[in-house]
Amino acid sequence: MTHLVVLQHLEREGPARFAEEALRRGWAVTVCRPDRGEPMPRLGPDQALLVLGGPMGVADIGSPSFPWLEGEVALLRECLACERPVIGLCLGAQLLAFAAGGQVVPLMAGEPPVRAYEVGWGPVAWSRTQEQEPVLAGLDAALPALHWHGDRIQLPAAATLLGSTPLCAEQMFRIGHHAHGLQFHVEVTDAALEAWLDEDGDYVRMALGPDGVEQVRAGQGRWGEEGERQGRRLINNLLDRACALLGGYPLM
Structure with missing residues (x-):
């Protein structure tokens, strides 16, 4: 049985739609919580890895507050070396890039550059074609x-x-x-987004201003349905890719 192993870093940021789509396929889904002291998983030949987001970052590697970050980077390097299917979301994408030799820096914008935050709804435009990238098929x-x-x-x-x-x-x-990294979020359900806004509202207001929470809710009302439709397609494309790499069916 194909198995999706998930690294989760805090309660509100779970696998959500990734787990829903994997379970719908008949996959097993296991969630590991290194932030709670659970050991890093030892991955088998039929297992793909999903690394979720969180408020910590690459700059926190080595911090005693997040001792497990070093273990995650080591696991990602192992997955890259043996070509295991990996999907990283937000923090997971940053750790994946770092494990492969990239860096993560504060987001800056404007001239002169000032600190910036990307919070809320916005379009991600593709820089490759669907013919070049099977994971973009149907989007x-x-x-x-x-x-x-x-x-x-x-x-x-x-x-x-x-x-x-x-x-x-x-x-x-x-x-x-x-290995695929997504800085944005396609996994978040409506209910999960409300939990994010409730628990992380100060961050949203810092990024967007006093009405930031209302701006995100308005964006959800405008874009949420279409975001879910295309987001689930992207999730399934990524799971298709993982299944093919694990031997479930031939690569496209």
């Missing part, structure tokens, strides 16, 4: 996506850029044929 030219970050990935030489926004170029990338 529109741009995907309305939820953003929730203040860092920017400097991609390693081995990475191929797949999608960007005007504020942050490195939104989706591929390393080799087996």
